[in-house]
Amino acid sequence: MLPLFLRSIKFLVGGAFIFVLALALFGTVSSWITDPPQPTAEEEFHHHPKELALKSDGPFGKFDNQQLQRGFLVFEKVCAACHSLNLVSFRDLQQIGYNEAEVKKIAKDWPFxxxxxDAKAGTWGERDNLPSDRFPKVYYPGTGTPPDLSLITKARHGGAAYVHSLLTGYEEKQPAELLAKFPGAKTPDGSHYNPYFANxxxxxxxxxxxADQVTYSDGTAATVENMAKDVSAFLVWTAEPTMERRHAAGLAVVIFLLIATGLAYGAYLTVWRGVKH
Structure with a gap:
C-alpha cells in the first residue's frame, strides 16, 4: 500500500513541477507578445561592416604584395604608436617582398x-631589434593597453571589412535621431562616435x-579610403600569412581525390566487367 502511495506522490510532484514550468513559459511568451523588449541604442544604430573586396578573398585568393607593403607602411606610420603586432617577426616581412637588408633596417629603426x-644589476634596459625578433609590445602603464592587431581580422566579426569600416566610419557627431530616442546615449567626453564599433x-x-598621412612609393594615392583598405589587407596577412600555401594544398588535395575517384571507378568497371547481375 505504501509504495502505491509514494508513486502517486511522485506523479503529483512531477505534474506540479511541469505545470509551474508551463505557467512560467506562458507568462514569458504572453508578456513578450504584448510588451516586446525595446531595442537598445547599440542594437538599433550599430552598422554592419561595409563590403570590402580584396585580392586575397575566396578559395583562390592571393595576396597582393604591393598592397601589403602599403598596408605595412600605414601600420608603421599610423598604428604602431599604439598597437602591437607581437605574433609577427620582422623577418616575416620577407614574405611580402622586403629583402633581407630592408628587414634589418626596419627592425633596427623600429621605435620600440x-x-x-641585466641579471647582475637587476635592472632592465633595451637593445635594437633583430630580424628574428617579434614586433615589440606597446605598453601604456595605468591607462590600459590597446589590442594587439596580429589576429584582429580573425578576432572580429567581418574581419578586414570590420577594420576598414571602423577606420572610415567615424562621424563628427551622433545622429539627432539617436539622441532624441536615447538621450542617455550621448558620447562621453574622451570618446568618439563610430557606428561600426560595438557600443x-x-x-x-x-x-x-x-590624405597623404603616408607617402606611397608606388604612386598610389594615399587617400583615407586607400590607406584603410591597404592596412586591412595587411592585417589579413598578419592573421594568416600561410593562407596561399593552405589554398594551394587544398587545391592539390581536391585534384588528387578527383583523380583517385576516377581511377577507383575505372578499376571497378574492369573488375566487374562481364559479370552478370
Whole structure:
C-alpha cells in the first residue's frame, strides 16, 4: 500500500513541477507578445561592416604584395604608436617582398626596442631589434593597453571589412535621431562616435584623418579610403600569412581525390566487367 502511495506522490510532484514550468513559459511568451523588449541604442544604430573586396578573398585568393607593403607602411606610420603586432617577426616581412637588408633596417629603426635584463644589476634596459625578433609590445602603464592587431581580422566579426569600416566610419557627431530616442546615449567626453564599433563610442580617436598621412612609393594615392583598405589587407596577412600555401594544398588535395575517384571507378568497371547481375 505504501509504495502505491509514494508513486502517486511522485506523479503529483512531477505534474506540479511541469505545470509551474508551463505557467512560467506562458507568462514569458504572453508578456513578450504584448510588451516586446525595446531595442537598445547599440542594437538599433550599430552598422554592419561595409563590403570590402580584396585580392586575397575566396578559395583562390592571393595576396597582393604591393598592397601589403602599403598596408605595412600605414601600420608603421599610423598604428604602431599604439598597437602591437607581437605574433609577427620582422623577418616575416620577407614574405611580402622586403629583402633581407630592408628587414634589418626596419627592425633596427623600429621605435620600440627589445627589453633586456641585466641579471647582475637587476635592472632592465633595451637593445635594437633583430630580424628574428617579434614586433615589440606597446605598453601604456595605468591607462590600459590597446589590442594587439596580429589576429584582429580573425578576432572580429567581418574581419578586414570590420577594420576598414571602423577606420572610415567615424562621424563628427551622433545622429539627432539617436539622441532624441536615447538621450542617455550621448558620447562621453574622451570618446568618439563610430557606428561600426560595438557600443557606438570608441576611445581611439580617428587614426586616418586626411590624405597623404603616408607617402606611397608606388604612386598610389594615399587617400583615407586607400590607406584603410591597404592596412586591412595587411592585417589579413598578419592573421594568416600561410593562407596561399593552405589554398594551394587544398587545391592539390581536391585534384588528387578527383583523380583517385576516377581511377577507383575505372578499376571497378574492369573488375566487374562481364559479370552478370
Amino acid at each position: 626596442k627589445q627589453p633586456v635584463q 557606438l563610442n570608441i576611445a581611439m580617436p580617428p587614426p586616418l584623418t586626411a
